[in-house]
Amino acid sequence: MSGNHESAKVADPTPPQGLTQTDRLAYSVGETAELLGVHYFSVYRLIQRGKLRACRVLRGKLLVPRSELLKLLKAE
Amino acid sequence: MIKRKGQQRDGVAPPSLKRMSDTEHAAYFEAFAAIKGDYQALCLIGDKLREVETTACGLAPLDSQPQGGHAELPDSAGGRSPWEVCASLMRLNNNEVLLCKRVSEHGLEYAVIDQASVASAYAKANGPLDVLRTGDNPRQVLRDYLRSERETLGLMTNDITANVRLLIAERFPKQDLRRVVNEITRMCKKVAHLGFSETLTEFAPNLQKQRRGVGI
Numbered sequence: 001m002s003g004n005h006e007s008a009k010v011a012d013p014t015p016p017q018g019l020t021q022t023d024r025l026a027y028s029v030g031e032t033a034e035l036l037g038v039h040y041f042s043v044y045r046l047i048q049r050g051k052l053r054a055c056r057v058l059r060g061k062l063l064v065p066r067s068e069l070l071k072l073l074k075a076e
Numbered sequence: 077m078i079k080r081k082g083q084q085r086d087g088v089a090p091p092s093l094k095r096m097s098d099t100e101h102a103a104y105f106e107a108f109a110a111i112k113g114d115y116q117a118l119c120l121i122g123d124k125l126r127e128v129e130t131t132a133c134g135l136a137p138l139d140s141q142p143q144g145g146h147a148e149l150p151d152s153a154g155g156r157s158p159w160e161v162c163a164s165l166m167r168l169n170n171n172e173v174l175l176c177k178r179v180s181e182h183g184l185e186y187a188v189i190d191q192a193s194v195a196s197a198y199a200k201a202n203g204p205l206d207v208l209r210t211g212d213n214p215r216q217v218l219r220d221y222l223r224s225e226r227e228t229l230g231l232m233t234n235d236i237t238a239n240v241r242l243l244i245a246e247r248f249p250k251q252d253l254r255r256v257v258n259e260i261t262r263m264c265k266k267v268a269h270l271g272f273s274e275t276l277t278e279f280a281p282n283l284q285k286q287r288r289g290v291g292i
Binding site: 029035036037038039040041042044045047048049056058059060061062072073074 | 117121168169170171190192193195196197198199201202206208224225227228231232234235237238239241242245
């Protein structure tokens with residue numbers, strides 16, 4: 001649990017390929033979690049805390065705009 | 077009937093959906109199959125948060141904290157002392173939520189930290205540590221953390237039920253299946269709520285053990 005976190009921080013902010021090579025405008029929470037490499041409960045947490053903006057569309061389903069995902073990954 | 081953890085009991089309708097039509101029956105099982113993984117995750121997270129709540133009730137007195145020998149997490153802001161891991165609260169695939177402490181200029185500081193895998197895209201851009209809550213009172217830090225996790229569970233539940241509504245509207249257009257949607261919504265909300273409902277009374281016999289076992 002300890003050790004190399006500091007050295008890994010902000011090592012390579014290149015967004016994952018799935019995010020750059022696509023014309024998708026938004027992603028579900030599950031897809032967002034996959035792109036970020038985190039558990040999807042962490043994505044809900046990021047949304048809840050206002051660190052990641054999401055929109056409610058289609059009967060209340062949450063979608064994360066691609067631009068917001070790029071902003072979080074500091075790739076904009 | 078869908079039992080907790082998502083196992084199906086074949087051919088048995090949920091109690092509130094007795095005398096359901098064939099369409100309702102089909103919609104119920106199709107919708108539940110689609111969200112089964114999410115429902116199981118909801119159960120799992122609810123259970124883990126209940127464990128955290130039990131831990132929060134049974135924290136050892138601060139003067140009996142064990143010293144040394146714990147893993148450390150460097151502060152990403154730099155220049156401040158690293159976090160010492162007191163306990164792992166929850167592990168979900170690549171993420172682990174940890175209760176940590178460190179010595180600050182005002183005394184001991186506690187934090188609940190979500191640690192992501194260093195290999196993840198999120199960690200590469202933001203660092204692997206996401207400090208969720210901090211404070212000088214560990215019980216209060218855990219209480220605040222649990223309150224915010226409860227809200228996050230609510231958000232997750234709403235998203236799952238939105239997926240159910242969407243799926244039913246697509247697969248069974250122009251049919252009134254509100255009873256099915258309501259039943260699945262009720263089940264998800266119950267599971268999400270269960271993580272916190274029977275806290276002190278159910279776990280009271282274990283508190284003594286927890287008090288001795290968990291030290292921060």
